Amino acid sequence: MFIQTESTPNPATLKFLPGLAVLDSGTADFPAPETAAKSPLARRIFAVEGVAGVFLGSDFVTVTKAEAVLWEHIKPAILGAIMEHFQSGAPVIEGERAESAHAEQDGPDGDIVRQIKELLDTRVRPAVAQDGGDITFHGFDRGVVYLHMQGACAGCPSSTLTLKMGIENLLRHYIPEVTEVRPVAA
Structure with missing residues (x-):
């Protein structure tokens, strides 16, 4: 098994491409070891000292390191953990997973929210997945769209620019009712 790595716009995050499917659908974000209970793959990666976050996509694994750790010191162990997981035959995620990555919101703004989610799914999320991350809808209130940034996007130095100049x-x-985009924490 040959696992490729790619840098991301976030210097604390690397994208690992194992050359096979990681998740059948959606994404899974594990911002800390205690959030990885349902993922044998994420638990195995968190066992590497210095790993601060794990994000799973359709065909990639994004790993965020602690600030004081150097990639040269932990990258071989992460590659080994990913390889061991896929050779073990264990599932990537145990049990049921939520279908929708976006928060639900109905009411008088239901049509606007549907338009926002469609634009995110068709224009934004595929682009940020290329950088090893994801952006999901969190809410819409009085013209302000609240988005949750995951994977390489969370904590990325260019995330504010991506939100303001790109997504906003x-x-x-396309949606005149939108006046601003703001990030939210999980």
Whole structure:
């Protein structure tokens, strides 16, 4: 098994491409070891000292390191953990997974929310997945769209620029009711 690695816009995060499917659908974000109970793969990666976060996509694993740790010191162990997991035959996620990555929101803004989610799914999420992350809808209130950034996007130095210049401009162009985009924590 040959696992490729790619850098991301976030210097604390690397994208690992094992060359096979990681998740059949959606994504899974594990921002800390205690959140990884349902993922044997994430638990195995968190066992490497210095790993601060794990994010799983359709065909990639994004790993975020602690600030004081150097990639040269932990990258071989992460590669080994990923390889061992896939050779073990264990599932990536145990049990049921939520179907929708986006928060639900109905009411008078239901049509606007559906438009926002469609633009995120068709135009934004595929692009940020290329960088090893994901962005999901969290809410819409009085013209403000609240988005949750995951994987390489969380804590990325260019995330504010991505939100303001990229996503906000896109949403405002197609949906006049949108006035601003703000990030939220999980």
